[in-house]
Amino acid sequence: MRMEVSRHGPFGCALISVLLSPSVSATPSLSPQIPFDVTVTGQHPTLVSLQRDFDDLSWQTFIALNWPALDNGNPNTGTSIGKQDGATVWESWKESYQIFRAKGQTPLPWNAPASLPDACKSLKPGRLLQQMGKVPDVLDEFIQPFESGPLVDQNGVYTRNEIVVNQSMFNGIVDNGLYSIEGQQKFFAANPKNAVAFSCGSTESQQVGAVMVKASWKVLGPNDNRQDFHTVDALVYTPGNSDPSHGPIVEESCVSEPVGLVGLHMVHKTASAAQWVWSTFEHVKNVPDKNTPVAQRTGPYLFYNAASKSDINQPPPRPWNPAVKATPSQIVRDVPLTDATKNLNTTYQALLRTVNPQSVWANYQLISTQWPSAPQPNCQISAANPLGSPAPLFLANATLETYIQGTVPQASSSCMACHGNAATHVTESPRTSFADFTYLLERAQSTGGQGVNHEQ
Amino acid sequence: MSSDLDNFVGLSSALTGIPTDRLAPTIDQVGLPSTFLAFITPRITPEVLNTLLTQYATLAADHIPPDQIAKAVLMDGSRPAVTQTAQAARSIMKLWLLGVWYQPYATGSYKSTDSTVVSDQAYIQSWAWKIAQAHPMGYSEMFFGYWNTTPPSLEDYTGVPANDQGASS
Numbered sequence: 001m002r003m004e005v006s007r008h009g010p011f012g013c014a015l016i017s018v019l020l021s022p023s024v025s026a027t028p029s030l031s032p033q034i035p036f037d038v039t040v041t042g043q044h045p046t047l048v049s050l051q052r053d054f055d056d057l058s059w060q061t062f063i064a065l066n067w068p069a070l071d072n073g074n075p076n077t078g079t080s081i082g083k084q085d086g087a088t089v090w091e092s093w094k095e096s097y098q099i100f101r102a103k104g105q106t107p108l109p110w111n112a113p114a115s116l117p118d119a120c121k122s123l124k125p126g127r128l129l130q131q132m133g134k135v136p137d138v139l140d141e142f143i144q145p146f147e148s149g150p151l152v153d154q155n156g157v158y159t160r161n162e163i164v165v166n167q168s169m170f171n172g173i174v175d176n177g178l179y180s181i182e183g184q185q186k187f188f189a190a191n192p193k194n195a196v197a198f199s200c201g202s203t204e205s206q207q208v209g210a211v212m213v214k215a216s217w218k219v220l221g222p223n224d225n226r227q228d229f230h231t232v233d234a235l236v237y238t239p240g241n242s243d244p245s246h247g248p249i250v251e252e253s254c255v256s257e258p259v260g261l262v263g264l265h266m267v268h269k270t271a272s273a274a275q276w277v278w279s280t281f282e283h284v285k286n287v288p289d290k291n292t293p294v295a296q297r298t299g300p301y302l303f304y305n306a307a308s309k310s311d312i313n314q315p316p317p318r319p320w321n322p323a324v325k326a327t328p329s330q331i332v333r334d335v336p337l338t339d340a341t342k343n344l345n346t347t348y349q350a351l352l353r354t355v356n357p358q359s360v361w362a363n364y365q366l367i368s369t370q371w372p373s374a375p376q377p378n379c380q381i382s383a384a385n386p387l388g389s390p391a392p393l394f395l396a397n398a399t400l401e402t403y404i405q406g407t408v409p410q411a412s413s414s415c416m417a418c419h420g421n422a423a424t425h426v427t428e429s430p431r432t433s434f435a436d437f438t439y440l441l442e443r444a445q446s447t448g449g450q451g452v453n454h455e456q
Numbered sequence: 457m458s459s460d461l462d463n464f465v466g467l468s469s470a471l472t473g474i475p476t477d478r479l480a481p482t483i484d485q486v487g488l489p490s491t492f493l494a495f496i497t498p499r500i501t502p503e504v505l506n507t508l509l510t511q512y513a514t515l516a517a518d519h520i521p522p523d524q525i526a527k528a529v530l531m532d533g534s535r536p537a538v539t540q541t542a543q544a545a546r547s548i549m550k551l552w553l554l555g556v557w558y559q560p561y562a563t564g565s566y567k568s569t570d571s572t573v574v575s576d577q578a579y580i581q582s583w584a585w586k587i588a589q590a591h592p593m594g595y596s597e598m599f600f601g602y603w604n605t606t607p608p609s610l611e612d613y614t615g616v617p618a619n620d621q622g623a624s625s
Contacts, residue, residue, distance in 0.1 A: 386597055423600045429605075430602055
């Protein structure tokens, strides 16, 4: 697991060799195969045509990851996506709390079932959605990046988030001991060239690279129609907190509830995207666009109420306590979808309805895809242009970066710009601090510590 | 036949010494050339712009080297030219280098003392920072700890080897 930082210029030959690959045609299709990398379709690629190609990659990835899964997590190739709603491929992947365990314990094997908090064990089995303990240096799963705040649905309930990784990335973490602070220190000390570098998807080698998925779910209430969502039966877990210095006093709880998918980030590292490809989807009913006249925001929306007088895109007041009903968030989309992305969404949604006119997956839309427009060949990173010139410059999911939408540099959400700041626990040099665009490694705990038990 | 945008990029390259494919990459997610051209056109007047771009296009068509084109545009013998085209050209240089438009002369409602940061991206992408092998104040895309390492070479940043510019990397 080594990373090499290229010293070559970012824009010259690399661009030609990486992006100007032989032109091929790409027809939208439904396939359980995760794309290995982007397929460039234009004879003379432009920013617009490449955005279309990466958006197509996003949809193909969305379909493959949401393909019905067998019990072993592999896609069920005997059916198609959306015939009926059920467990998906990515839902069999490892959640962050199963990897970064209390006291830096070794993760259980890939195929081992997830462990449950005691408070959940007597309930009907379900997918564990938890917020992390309220401790310093650990991101809370119901609070968004930069502690910008939780998102509250129209029922006054917090949305819940989770992060999972595929087996390639899981192996990259486990095999190199990156799941604990001491393991990270040992990894970098073992070889002066060791650096975090997850595997890259490659069309040439027919290999899927490291993939991360971040999902946001809303608890389905009596006014929500289950048929509109991809749903799972979840165990919505809230760890207790008895220390007022760590936030409001909260009693530990675990509730079995149906939840519906409202947001989905999919992030894939590929040979032409060492900065990863950042794809983000949302439920079509989430929010109106900012430029939609107020009178036309009829909805109904999941995170906007035309009759509400609440301020737009403002987080709820502190303290943030998921055990207490809150005023619903009043959210609009700051950067509207492009016409090209809307057209692609229409194409894929129609394709999904050919399998099942009521397919839940036709209720989701691609917001956009952020990709490096000045890539280096062979999954390298230019030292002079480490982010590879992200296109578009900004990208936000209204359910995951709700309060940092917009187009202000250093303040608004840019996947690559934000995740380029991710670091390991070993910050003695750029080599050891580089975390390959994931904040997950910051969740590693010390084997000698008191142990923040994410699993309870 | 080149467009105004092509000639503007070519002229800008001759004035700054930065290759055209760096000023206007084939895949350009920021789009400063068209932003700059639209911004300066009313400020130097379409007539002066046309004269400037025609001067560049004529010299380029004659295969005059870029540094000689810059000299022809900016100089009057051994002294800086005082024509509006030369003044406009100097402001265009500063625009690329600093992201700031310094109004070269009064025209219409524009005063010769006006100066404007054209946009956040004009500031972030301005070339003075790259030539200094640094990053803009308040904005960096470098990874954690970069300040403790030797910066990438001048060629990595600008596409021009240091020895071509009389500078060291």
